[in-house]
Amino acid sequence: DLKTLLASPENLILLPELLIAAFAIKFGAALVFKPAFSWRETFAAGALLSARLSLIIAASAIALDLGVITDAVNTAIVLVAIITVTASPILFDFLLPKRAEARRQGVIIVSSRELALALAKQLAKIMPVTLVTRFPFRQADLPDPNIRLVQGDARDPEVLRRAGAHQAAALVCLSGEPLFNEQVCKLALQTFNLEHVVTWQPDEQHRLDELERLGVKVIYPGMAMLMALEGSVLFPESFDVIAHQAEDMELRQVRLRNRRYHERALREVRLPGDVLVVRVQRGEERIVPHGETALQLGDVLLLVGSPAFIEDAVRILEEEEGI
Incomplete structure (x- = not known):
């Protein structure tokens, strides 16, 4: 009942008082984490603990039915639950932003x-x-x-x-x-x-x-x-690239992380120079690609092309900030 809450200054003061108490109690309780974590991590834990919703609303409703609290107090408690459950995850993300996972290499x-x-x-x-x-x-x-x-x-x-x-x-x-x-x-x-x-x-x-x-x-x-012999017969050109490591041609495997190319047909993907996609692996499935093959994030692409252009293609496909 917002009208009851807004009816007097005394009732309005109740809401910020309850909010301060809600956060202060949980931030204080989170101090037990300080010996094992940093201050930033400790306060982030306090922010998550501050979220309240179903339990506090149910308790408030029971108290209202028993006549222990007024309509104004009940409304303030419901608003505290809504505000804390909304603000807590936002505050947590602010205090402890996600760290980009270092990409393994080498x-x-x-x-x-x-x-x-x-x-x-x-x-x-x-x-x-x-x-x-x-x-x-x-x-x-x-x-x-x-x-x-x-x-x-x-x-x-x-x-x-x-x-x-x-x-x-x-x-x-x-x-x-x-x-x-x-x-x-x-x-x-x-x-x-x-x-x-x-x-x-x-x-x-x-x-x-x-x-x-x-x-x-x-x-x-x-x-x-056996695989080398089979490859030399079935795929002589590819085998020659692998076996003799020609200076002007290189094979490279890359995982698609660029969102710009998610669900895009291969013919729409403009790779630099002479770089071609000769195979796509999607989980356990191996795909021989053609122009209409739709790429998906996480696909492992086998590229062939000149070394200088291959490097540019790998950078483009692995870029995680694509739109």
Whole structure:
């Protein structure tokens, strides 16, 4: 009953008094969080706790029926509930704005075998690479000066943390010891939540089924050879780009984050230079794209084109501020 509340100055003063009390009580209670959190986080918790709605309105209605409070007090309490439930999340967002999640990037290669060094050299052309090895190794022995070297046992979480596992996009473990590979892969998945973990198993008689169930991509030499041979026959041009790493052509995988291209047909997406989209992966579905293929946020696109134009295309497609 707003008329009752507005009938006198005494009733009007009741509303701000109740609001101040509602926030003060909850902000005071939130101080118990201070030993574990910052002041900003503590006050943000107080803001969330200040929201009131159904319980306080029900209690007020009962009190009004019992004659304990007047219509003016009941109206003030209902308004306090409405104001706090509206203002609290706004105040929370102001005190504790969302932090943009740091995008993972780069790859960690665990091993100093020739195969690992060759892979590191190739990947260092397009992304940050960190090499982790248990054995004596010098920075000068690395095939590319941009490769970062971390020495230590990758089964130790602190070693992987020094290698940047909390920020890396992928980890490849290429030790000749299957048990070592298994332990490192599990650590990468379970402790550092790495999305892309790859290892190999030279002995194809002993498949790493448990790792595959966990989501680790396991490469078996025989399978890799078969795929390479099949690719060279079915897709000779693409295979040539991959196998010979031509200086004027590059393949790159990118996740679509630019909202500008969500639900847009591929023919409407103007990519720089000679860059083409040759495959789209949407969850478990692999799509051979054509002009009418509608892109969706989160799609993983396989691009092919000149290195300089590829970089521009990746930047455009990954840009999160698209309209």
